[in-house]
Every structure is written in structure tokens, then in C-alpha cells.
């Protein structure tokens with residue numbers, strides 16, 4: 001089957017399951033830190049993203065809500081289902097494919113996943129890394145979650161977008177921890193982590209979530 005045709009089929013499958021963005025990045029060799037899977041030869045990253053519910057995000061005022069926690073898990077499950085379907089489709093064509101979990105941490109010292117969805121998404125043209133350190137999609141802002149399928153199937157790749165925060169600074173004032181600075185490179189991860197530890201206490205949230213810089217970011221509107 002022609003790679004162009006496979007890409008079209010994959011894209012419509014992913015859209016049919018609820019993702020709103022789809023892109024392909026030619027990554028070269030990627031190392032997995034889990035020690036449990038080898039990504040050797042899996043140089044294509046297919047990234048896709050689903051929107052978060054505006055209704056849920058609007059319910060967040062100064063700390064993450066239990067509803068946001070539930071929703072975050074639901075969207076992760078949806079992304080994992082899409083990744084599984086896509087990886088199964090590719091494997092059945094005779095290639096190797098790994099559905100990278102939407103939110104699994106594999107290195108607890110450095111807090112990293114198998115593969116960074118933000119990096120793959122940026123290289124696949126789905127958005128830019130914003131002042132809030134998130135992948136910002138022009139249409140949906142940072143109100144999105146992502147997952148990736150790594151494969152040795154070579155597909156026509158996309159190009160990164162131009163960075164686009166421009167004059168917007170909405171996330172800077174929204175962050176309760178002062179973690180967001182003038183430039184994306186100024187983002188202070190330590191401050192963010194400390195704030196998340198505090199901010200999730202009022203509603204007794206088990207997951208490391210916050211949601212305020214997600215809610216604030218609408219992209220270009």
C-alpha cells in the first residue's frame with residue numbers, strides 16, 4: 001500500500017475516534033528511558049490530540065477540581081484507545097508500532113515519559129511550545145491532550161509551525177506559582193512542580209495536575 005494512502009487511512013481512523021489534530025514527524029533514532037521497550041528503528045512519530053471539555057475547564061478557578069481529574073483520566077483513556085487502534089492497524093500491515101501511553105511516567109527521578117508528546121507534536125506541525133511550556137495549537141490553544149505512535153513505517157512528514165504566542169500573555173497571570181516567564185525558555189519547572197503539590201491539596205487530588213495554564217490558553221483567536 002502506498003504510504004500516502006496509509007497516511008490518509010490512519011488520519012481518518014484517528015479523526016473518526018475523536019482526535020481533532022493529526023501529524024507525522026520524521027524523528028530519527030529515539031531512546032526510551034523505561035528500559036522496557038526498544039524504539040530502535042522506530043523513527044516515525046505519529047502524534048494526535050483530543051480537546052478537553054470547555055465546560056470542565058471553566059469549572060477550574062484557583063485549583064484543579066475533582067471533575068477535571070476525572071476528565072483528565074477519561075481523555076487519557078480515549079487517547080490510549082486511539083493509539084492502540086492505530087498501532088494495531090500499522091502492525092497488521094507488517095510494520096512495528098508502539099502506542100506511547102498518553103500519561104505514563106517511566107523515570108520518576110526526572111519525571112519523564114517514554115517519548116515526549118509535546119516534542120513530537122511540535123515537530124509534526126501541531127503547534128508551538130508556548131510561554132506556558134505546553135504545546136499550543138493555533139486553533140485550540142493548550143486545551144488539548146496528546147499521544148503518539150512510534151513506528152518504522154515511513155510516512156510523508158509534516159513541518160513544524162512558526163512559534164506563535166505573539167503579544168499574548170494570558171498564562172503568565174493565570175499561573176499561581178509564577179512559573180511562566182516572558183519567553184518559553186524561561187519556564188521554571190521546579191516552581192511549577194512545587195505549586196502543583198500545593199494546589200492539588202484543597203480538593204484532595206491524587207494526580208499531579210493543575211489546569212490553570214491549560215484553561216488560560218486559547219491559541220490564536
Ligand code: B12
Nearest residue numbers: 102111112113116117119133134135145146208209210211
Ligand atoms: C511527567 C509529566 C509531567 C511532570 C513534568 C515533567 C517534565 N520533566 O517536564 C509534571 C507532573 C510536573 C507535569 C505537569 C503538567 N503536565 Co504533564 N506530562 C508529563 C509526561 C507524562 C512526560 C513529560 C516528559 O517526558 N518530559 C520530559 C521533557 C524532555 O519533555 P517535555 O517536557 O514533554 O518537552 C520539552 C521539549 O519538547 C522542549 N522543547 C522542544 N521543542 C522546543 C522548542 C522551544 C522553543 C522550547 C523553549 C522548548 C522545546 O520543551 C518541551 C517542554 O519543556 C507528559 C506525557 C508525555 N509522554 O509527553 C505529560 C504532558 C506533558 N503533561 C501535560 C499537561 C497538560 C500537564 C499539566 C498542565 C498538568 C495538568 N494536566 O493539569 C502540567 C503543565 C506543566 C507545564 N506548564 O509544563 C500534557 C501537555 C499537553 C499540551 N497541550 O502540551 C502532556 C503531553 C500529557 C498529554 N498526554 O497530553 N507533567
Ligand code: SF4
Nearest residue numbers: 175192195210212213
Ligand atoms: S501547571 Fe499550574 S503551576 Fe504549572 S505552570 Fe501551569 S498554571 Fe503554573
Ligand code: SF4
Nearest residue numbers: 130131165168171217
Ligand atoms: S496563553 Fe498566550 S502566551 Fe500563554 S502559551 Fe498560550 S498563546 Fe502563548
